[in-house]
Amino acid sequence: MTEEDQKAQFNESSIFPWMQMATDMWMNMAKTMPSGSPSVLNPQAALQNRYWQQLDTHLNLFKSFSKMMNPKEGGSAAAGAAQALPEVFLKIAKTGFDTALQIQNHLLEKAGKIGKRTEAYKFDNLDQDIFKALNEIYEKEIQQYFKIPPLGLTRFYQERINEFLNKHNIFETALAEFLFILYLPLEKSFQVFQEKLKAMAEEGKIPTATKENYAMWLKILEGHYMNLFKSADYTEALHRVLKNFEDFMIARNETMHDYLQMLPVVTTKDIDDLYKEFYLLKKRVQELEKMLGISPNAMNAKK
Amino acid sequence: MDSTKIPLDLILEKMAEDAEKAQQRVSKAAEVLQGKLYTELATTPYDIVYEEDRVKVKHYTRNENAENKLNVPLLVVYALINRETMLDLQPDRSVVKTFLESGIDLYMVDWGYPKRKDRFLTINDHVNGYMNNIIDFIREKHNVPKVNLMGICMGGSFSVMYSALHPDKIKNLVTTVTPSSFDTDKGLLHVWMKDIDVDGLIKTYGNIPGDLMNLGFLLLNPARLMIDKYVGFMENMDNKDFVENFVRMERWIFDSPDVPGETFRQFVEDGYKKNLLIQSKMYLGGSRVDLKKLTMPLLNFYGEYDHLVPPEACNQLTKAVGSKDVEDICLETGHIGIYVSSKFQRMFAPKIVQWLRERDGDDVAAVAEKTKTRRTVKKNQPVKKKTGKTPKKGLRK
Numbered sequence: 175m176t177e178e179d180q181k182a183q184f185n186e187s188s189i190f191p192w193m194q195m196a197t198d199m200w201m202n203m204a205k206t207m208p209s210g211s212p213s214v215l216n217p218q219a220a221l222q223n224r225y226w227q228q229l230d231t232h233l234n235l236f237k238s239f240s241k242m243m244n245p246k247e248g249g250s251a252a253a254g255a256a257q258a259l260p261e262v263f264l265k266i267a268k269t270g271f272d273t274a275l276q277i278q279n280h281l282l283e284k285a286g287k288i289g290k291r292t293e294a295y296k297f298d299n300l301d302q303d304i305f306k307a308l309n310e311i312y313e314k315e316i317q318q319y320f321k322i323p324p325l326g327l328t329r330f331y332q333e334r335i336n337e338f339l340n341k342h343n344i345f346e347t348a349l350a351e352f353l354f355i356l357y358l359p360l361e362k363s364f365q366v367f368q369e370k371l372k373a374m375a376e377e378g379k380i381p382t383a384t385k386e387n388y389a390m391w392l393k394i395l396e397g398h399y400m401n402l403f404k405s406a407d408y409t410e411a412l413h414r415v416l417k418n419f420e421d422f423m424i425a426r427n428e429t430m431h432d433y434l435q436m437l438p439v440v441t442t443k444d445i446d447d448l449y450k451e452f453y454l455l456k457k458r459v460q461e462l463e464k465m466l467g468i469s470p471n472a473m474n475a476k477k
Numbered sequence: 478m479d480s481t482k483i484p485l486d487l488i489l490e491k492m493a494e495d496a497e498k499a500q501q502r503v504s505k506a507a508e509v510l511q512g513k514l515y516t517e518l519a520t521t522p523y524d525i526v527y528e529e530d531r532v533k534v535k536h537y538t539r540n541e542n543a544e545n546k547l548n549v550p551l552l553v554v555y556a557l558i559n560r561e562t563m564l565d566l567q568p569d570r571s572v573v574k575t576f577l578e579s580g581i582d583l584y585m586v587d588w589g590y591p592k593r594k595d596r597f598l599t600i601n602d603h604v605n606g607y608m609n610n611i612i613d614f615i616r617e618k619h620n621v622p623k624v625n626l627m628g629i630c631m632g633g634s635f636s637v638m639y640s641a642l643h644p645d646k647i648k649n650l651v652t653t654v655t656p657s658s659f660d661t662d663k664g665l666l667h668v669w670m671k672d673i674d675v676d677g678l679i680k681t682y683g684n685i686p687g688d689l690m691n692l693g694f695l696l697l698n699p700a701r702l703m704i705d706k707y708v709g710f711m712e713n714m715d716n717k718d719f720v721e722n723f724v725r726m727e728r729w730i731f732d733s734p735d736v737p738g739e740t741f742r743q744f745v746e747d748g749y750k751k752n753l754l755i756q757s758k759m760y761l762g763g764s765r766v767d768l769k770k771l772t773m774p775l776l777n778f779y780g781e782y783d784h785l786v787p788p789e790a791c792n793q794l795t796k797a798v799g800s801k802d803v804e805d806i807c808l809e810t811g812h813i814g815i816y817v818s819s820k821f822q823r824m825f826a827p828k829i830v831q832w833l834r835e836r837d838g839d840d841v842a843a844v845a846e847k848t849k850t851r852r853t854v855k856k857n858q859p860v861k862k863k864t865g866k867t868p869k870k871g872l873r874k
Contacts, residue, residue: 356699382487384495388708396700403665403697413672420677427681445593446683453597460606469617470529470610 305351312343331432338425345415345422352415355408359398366398367391505715514717516724519562521573523585527614531589532607534614535561537573543580547830547837549625549648550582550615554608556631557736558690561585563729563816564629567722570817575826581833584615586632588734596683596738600747601762603740604638612639612646623648623773625833630654630786630812631744634754637794641757641771642764649836650771651829653778654812656786658755658793659748665697666785670749679738687733697784726817755797768794774802776832778825783812804832 320340324332367390374380381387402408427442434441463470527534539546555561564585565573576583586608591598615624626647628636633655640647661667678685695702713719753759759766775798779791788807795803806828808815815821 356696359700380488382491384492392700392705395704396698399698399700404668409669409672412669413674417674417677420674420681423681424677442593442683446596449594450597452594469613 305347305354308347308350309344312347316343334425334429334432338422338429341418341422341425345418348411348415348418352411355402355411359395359402363391363395363398366394370394502712502715509715509717509720512717514721514724516721516728518567518725518729519565520568521565521571521577526584526618527611529607529610531591531595532611533587533589534611535585535587537577537583537585539577539580539582541580543578545834546580547582547625547833549621549623549833549837550584550619551576551625551627551833552612552615553583553585554626554628554632554636555586555588556629556633557588557591557603557734557740558631558687559733560729561587561629562732563813566729566817567725570819570822572816572822572826575822576830579827579830579834581830582619584611586611590734591684591737593683596679598737599739600635600638600743604635605642605762608635608639609643612643616646622646625649625651627651627653627829628655629816630656633657634744634748637754637768637771638759638761638766640773641766641768641798642761644770644772647773649774649776649833651776651778651832652791652794653825654780654783654786654791654815655777655794656748656790657797658752658790659750660752660755661787661789663787663789664784666693667749667787667790669693670745673745673749675742675745679742682735682738684735684738685741687735688731690736691731691733694785755793757797768797769799771798772800774832774836775800775804776829777803777805778815779805779807780811780815781807781809782814783810785812802836 317340320336322336323329324336370390371380371387381390431441431443460470521537523535523537525533526536553561553564555564565571568574573583573585612624612626616622623646626636626640626649628634628651630653633652634657636650637652637655637657640650659667659670682689710720710723713723747753747759751758754766755768757765757767757769775795777791777795779786779788781788783791792805792807795805808821808825810818810821815825
């Protein structure tokens with residue numbers, strides 16, 4: 175084999191069209207991402223621009239390198255067809271990127287607020303945006319799957335399982351929010367305590383005994399909790415978590431009821447029905463006793 | 478630049494001292510905690526004299542040698558939340574013991590532990606059912622037309638309802654930390670209960686679990702009840718007496734029966750949400766609870782620092798009832814302190830004994846009619862003063 179033959183064989187190998195194709199794909203991919211969806215990523219634009227600029231430079235370098243290695247330009251027909259593939263993937267990827275980034279961005283935006291310092295002893299308009307965002311995302315992106323109407327013989331059972339899972343997820347979010355609110359006074363009390371200590375240290379009056387410090391912190395904490403508990407936001411969160419817990423428990427009980435019905439056991443529903451009947455029957459007996467002049471104490475007094 | 482004057486050496490010295498003390502305390506605490514502890518509560522002997530479903534009536538044997546024994550027996554009705562054992566927490570802090578020593582013939586309702594089957598029981602079933610049967614039983618047993626009634630917290634509300642519906646069976650009424658006017662924003666419980674989804678809770682649980690209510694009570698003041706209380710325990714766990722009292726109290730606090738669902742629903746709806754009782758608009762078993770019909774002498778205790786039933790929820794009662802012999806006593810303590818604190822032990826039960834003794838006679842109502850007393854007393858000292866009425870002895874048989 176001559177040296178020219180070897181060159182030709184090398185040039186015609188798939189490596190260079192592939193390199194060209196791969197570079198193009200990544201270049202296009204880069205374009206479809208943040209710069210392709212400017213509205214989605216505005217808050218993080220500065221940070222992302224730096225990242226994309228770097229990627230762009232690397233990809234351009236890679237492209238130049240592949241071109242240099244493939245002087246003939248233009249590959250085989252097969253290579254041309256293969257080049258169309260990335261475009262299809264790109265279209266699919268673009269949709270996915272947009273949704274994922276929208277969710278991520280929404281979360282980042284809200285999460286950013288958590289770190290913000292809140293004023294001591296104030297609990298109005300609590301910083302719960304992250305939980306609202308989580309709820310929104312759940313309702314918008316996930317909950318709908320649980321609402322797809324089930325079909326067929328087992329549709330009612332499926333529906334109840336879906337409801338149970340759905341209510342569980344909603345309750346988890348509400349609980350997380352409630353626990354976060356309950357934790358807030360702890361955080362704030364430490365801040366105030368530190369500030370107080372600093373002020374006292376400047377005056378040279380810092381307490382030397384641990385107990386004094388503890389008593390001071392506890393008083394601050396108690397004050398914070400009292401203010402929190404009086405706030406409308408807390409009352410709302412408390413009722414929300416209770417309501418969501420109730421919904422979850424009811425959905426869970428109904429699912430359990432379905433399963434229990436398959437077993438030869440009595441369910442709570444059956445027992446409750448029986449208790450109700452028993453209760454009403456007892457009342458009627460008591461009324462009859464009254465009419466007949468029979469004292470209930472005749473039977474209830476311990477001999 | 479100003480230099481800060483932090484006495485670092487002093488702080489470190491104190492820390493070292495604290496660490497040494499803590500070490501000593503822990504080693505002694507191990508002995509205390511692993512040793513034999515006397516943590517029994519409600520040890521005063523009693524007989525069960527009446528039983529109906531889950532409900533029992535305890536009868537305590539009084540000191541028959543006591544001077545000026547009371548002729549009219551006293552029935553104590555506790556709340557459906559927590560247990561009546563609180564009145565007999567330990568021998569040196571026992572309202573029961575004080576009553577018995579003073580010659581009161583004492584009966585106490587033990588509501589028991591409601592089960593799932595009790596979920597349909599209403600307030601009417603408790604008041605016009607169990608309570609009425611028990612009071613009839615005591616009246617028959619003692620051959621007396623009327624008995625003295627003392628209610629605690631929710632049991633006080635039940636007692637108010639009963640006395641308004643059956644004034645012919647109650648001689649004197651004592652209410653303690655009793656919510657009767659619910660339309661106040663002073664207590665967090667009142668704020669939170671106003672918007673609670675009570676139907677959802679009952680649908681979920683049937684009966685309202687005692688643990689859930691306890692969690693709610695702890696959340697009323699987590700700094701004190703979930704942190705400081707246990708820090709206090711750690712600081713004193715080498716003290717046997719302290720540990721015994723602490724464990725006894727813990728046993729009482731967390732011994733919390735469930736509340737029958739329908740009773741809870743009515744208490745929240747008619748009480749916390751609509752405030753019907755104080756307006757005489759509440760109905761039980763088809764009859765209106767008209768407070769103007771509550772005409773017997775009424776002694777009303779409440780705690781100034783009560784965070785569960787604030788003074789505003791208690792102090793409207795004496796103005797709303799038909800009785801002309803009423804007295805409010807506000808003690809400078811909290812919801813439980815009235816019954817268990819050593820300080821208030823000396824003024825709470827003795828005051829009730831004295832007040833009942835003054836009204837143990839036949840025609841006290843007539844005397845009250847003439848004198849028309851309505852007093853509000855704020856106390857933090859043991860009771861010495863008398864109400865000034867002449868008690869008449871004797872009993873209509």
